[in-house]
Amino acid sequence: MGNLITLRDITKIYDLGSVKVPALNEVNLEISTGEFIAIMGASGSGKSTLMNIIGCLDNPTSGEYYLDGINVDKLNSDQLANIRNKKLGFVFQSFNLLARTSALENVELPLFYNLEINSSKRKQLAQVALEMVNLSDRLDHQPNQLSGGQQQRVAIARALVNKPILLLADEPTGNLDSKTTVEIMKVLQELNQSGRTIILVTHEHDISEYAKRVVELKDGKIIKDHAMKNRRAD
Amino acid sequence: MNYLNSVKIAYRALFKNKTRSFLTMLGIIIGVGSVITMLAIGQGSSDSIKAEISQLGTNVIIVFPTAQQRGGVRSEAGTTQDLTEDHVTEIIAGCPSVRYATPVVYSTGQIIAGGQNWRTQIIGVYSDYLKIRNLEVELGTVYTAQDESRSGKVCLLGKTVSDNLFGEDVNPVGQTIRINRIPFKVIGVLEEKGQSMMGQDQDDMIIAPFSTVQKRIRAIDHINMIFISAVSENSIDQAIEEIDQVLRTHLKLVSGQEAPYDIRSQSEIVEMFSSTSRIMILLLASIAVISLIVGGIGIMNIMLVSVTERTREIGLRMAVGARKIDILFQFLIEAILLSVLGGIIGIIIGLISSQALSKILNWPTTVTPYSIIISFIFATAVGIFFGWYPARKAAKLHPIEALRYE
Numbered sequence: 189m190g191n192l193i194t195l196r197d198i199t200k201i202y203d204l205g206s207v208k209v210p211a212l213n214e215v216n217l218e219i220s221t222g223e224f225i226a227i228m229g230a231s232g233s234g235k236s237t238l239m240n241i242i243g244c245l246d247n248p249t250s251g252e253y254y255l256d257g258i259n260v261d262k263l264n265s266d267q268l269a270n271i272r273n274k275k276l277g278f279v280f281q282s283f284n285l286l287a288r289t290s291a292l293e294n295v296e297l298p299l300f301y302n303l304e305i306n307s308s309k310r311k312q313l314a315q316v317a318l319e320m321v322n323l324s325d326r327l328d329h330q331p332n333q334l335s336g337g338q339q340q341r342v343a344i345a346r347a348l349v350n351k352p353i354l355l356l357a358d359e360p361t362g363n364l365d366s367k368t369t370v371e372i373m374k375v376l377q378e379l380n381q382s383g384r385t386i387i388l389v390t391h392e393h394d395i396s397e398y399a400k401r402v403v404e405l406k407d408g409k410i411i412k413d414h415a416m417k418n419r420r421a422d
Numbered sequence: 423m424n425y426l427n428s429v430k431i432a433y434r435a436l437f438k439n440k441t442r443s444f445l446t447m448l449g450i451i452i453g454v455g456s457v458i459t460m461l462a463i464g465q466g467s468s469d470s471i472k473a474e475i476s477q478l479g480t481n482v483i484i485v486f487p488t489a490q491q492r493g494g495v496r497s498e499a500g501t502t503q504d505l506t507e508d509h510v511t512e513i514i515a516g517c518p519s520v521r522y523a524t525p526v527v528y529s530t531g532q533i534i535a536g537g538q539n540w541r542t543q544i545i546g547v548y549s550d551y552l553k554i555r556n557l558e559v560e561l562g563t564v565y566t567a568q569d570e571s572r573s574g575k576v577c578l579l580g581k582t583v584s585d586n587l588f589g590e591d592v593n594p595v596g597q598t599i600r601i602n603r604i605p606f607k608v609i610g611v612l613e614e615k616g617q618s619m620m621g622q623d624q625d626d627m628i629i630a631p632f633s634t635v636q637k638r639i640r641a642i643d644h645i646n647m648i649f650i651s652a653v654s655e656n657s658i659d660q661a662i663e664e665i666d667q668v669l670r671t672h673l674k675l676v677s678g679q680e681a682p683y684d685i686r687s688q689s690e691i692v693e694m695f696s697s698t699s700r701i702m703i704l705l706l707a708s709i710a711v712i713s714l715i716v717g718g719i720g721i722m723n724i725m726l727v728s729v730t731e732r733t734r735e736i737g738l739r740m741a742v743g744a745r746k747i748d749i750l751f752q753f754l755i756e757a758i759l760l761s762v763l764g765g766i767i768g769i770i771i772g773l774i775s776s777q778a779l780s781k782i783l784n785w786p787t788t789v790t791p792y793s794i795i796i797s798f799i800f801a802t803a804v805g806i807f808f809g810w811y812p813a814r815k816a817a818k819l820h821p822i823e824a825l826r827y828e
Contacts, residue, residue: 240822243741245740245741245821245822245825246822265745265746266745266746266747269740269743269744269745269746270743270745272740272741272742272743273742273743274743278741278742280738280825282734284734284735284737284738284825286735286738287438288438289434297738297739297742298742298743300427300431301739301742301743301744301745301748302743346742350742350743
C-alpha cells in the first residue's frame, strides 16, 4: 500500500441523545504522498467531519482509517494527540495564534509537546519554518503587529515546524481579502511543489482551483472525485 | 511536555494578565500575611507572659490557702486561715528538696516620710524571700535574723516608693518612715525591676521582716501564702510531694480529705496562662485560615474565567499535540503559581507587619519558622485544591468543540 491515507467505509454518526445525526456515510478515499487535494462541499455536507477524522481530532463511528500505515481509528485520545504532534500540521480559518505572544513562540508551540526536542533545537526549527513562509524578519512581532496574511503565514509555519507528513488547511483563506488569498494559496502551492501533501477544505470553487484533485461531498457521501483540469497558475 | 516548560507557559500566561493575577493573589497574600502576623502576636504574647512569670524567681513553688467553706458557702480564694508560720518551719525542716521557704503576709498602708506620703503594699517575709525571687539590694543591707526574731521595725523600699517619698537620686537609707503611724527605719533600697508586661509596677512595694508585719501591722496569726524554692528544676515535683506530705501530716488531714491549700509550681502557672493564650492563637489563626480559603475561592473563580476565555487556545494546543494531562498541568500549575507567589509575598508582608506592630505599637511579636512553613504549605494546598476543578474542566474539553468555541 503506497497510500498515505486510506479510508474504508468511514461512517460518523453524532449522537445527540434523542436524535442520531449521520455526518459521514461509508466514505472511501485514498490519498498518496505529494497530492494537493481539495475537499469541497456545502455546509453540512460532512467535509469538516471528514477533515476532523483525517486530522485525528475525532474517531469515526465505524470504518477503518490508515495513516502512514498506522491504523488510527481505534487509538485513544493521548495516542491521537501524539500522532497530531508528530505527523500532522493544521491551518485554521481564524489563524488561532496566541495573543501577546511573538511569532517565533507561536511557531514553537507544537514542539513544546515533543519531549525529544530541547529549547535551542526548538528555536532553530521555528526559525527555519518562518523562513519557509518568508517571515524571518518578523520573528519578534506579535499577532496584533502583523497583517492577516502574515498571521496566516505564521500559522502555516506553525503547521510545518514539526515536519508533518500531511498539512491540513481548513478554509485557510476564509478570513482574508482576495489579494492575500492569492498570496496564501501560492504559499501552499509552493509547499506542495516541494513535496508536501496538502488537504484543503473549502466551499469556494476559486480556492479549489489551486489544488490538483477535488473531492466533492454531499450529505456525507463523496459525489465527485476528479483531477483539476484548469488548475490556476503555479 | 516537561515541567519546567509548563511552569514557563503558566508564568507567561499570568504575566500577560498582571492586574488580574495580582488581584487574585491578593486573597492569598492577605491570608498568609495575616496567618503569620496573628501567630506572631499570639506567640509573642505567650512568650512575654512566660518571661514575666519566670521573673517570679527560680524553681518557685507557691502554697496558697484555698477558699473557705462554711456549711456549703464558699468564700473567695485565700480566706482560709489554716496556714501558719509553724508550717513553714516544718517544711524547712522536713523537705530535703526545698532550699528556701518563707511565709508571706501582705498589708497595704499609708506611708509617711517628712511631708510626703504614699500608699503601697507591704510584704512581710523572711529575708530568704529576696533569694527566692532573685531580688537584689541596691543601697544598704538586708535585715538580719535578729531583726526577724525581735520583730524589728526596719524595712527595704522599692524604687518607686523611695522616689515618691524622698525624691529621685536621694539615698533614704537611715531615714525613718511611718507605716500606719508606726516608725520604721529604712535600711535598704531594692534594685529597680521596672514595669511588668501586665503593666504592674514591680518596684511599688515595701519589704519588711515577716514577724513585724504579721504582729505589728496586721496583728494576725495566719499567713497569706508560702513562697518556696526547690533545690533544682528537676526536684520541683519531688519538693511539691514532700510539702504536701508535711502539710497534710501537720494539719492532721485524713487521706482523701480536701486540703485547705493549693500547691502551684511556676511551670503550672505558666501553663495556666499559656492555655489562655493558646485559645487566643487558635482563634486568630482560624480567622486567618478562613481568609486563605476565601483567597482560594478567588483563585478558582479566576481560573474558571481563564479556562472559558482561553477555550480556543486549549483547542489549538490539543490540535498541535497537547494531551489531556498537559492541559491539566498547565492550568493546575497556573493556580499553584498564583498561590505560591501570593504565599511568598504574604510571608514577606507578614514579617514586615509583625515587625511594624512590635516597633510602632510595642506589641510583643515572635515569628516562628513553623508558622511560615505551615502557612506556605497551606497556601500551596489551597492552590492545588481550588485549581484542580478548573484544570480538570479544561482537560476534559474536546479539541474540535474547543477550536470552534466563540
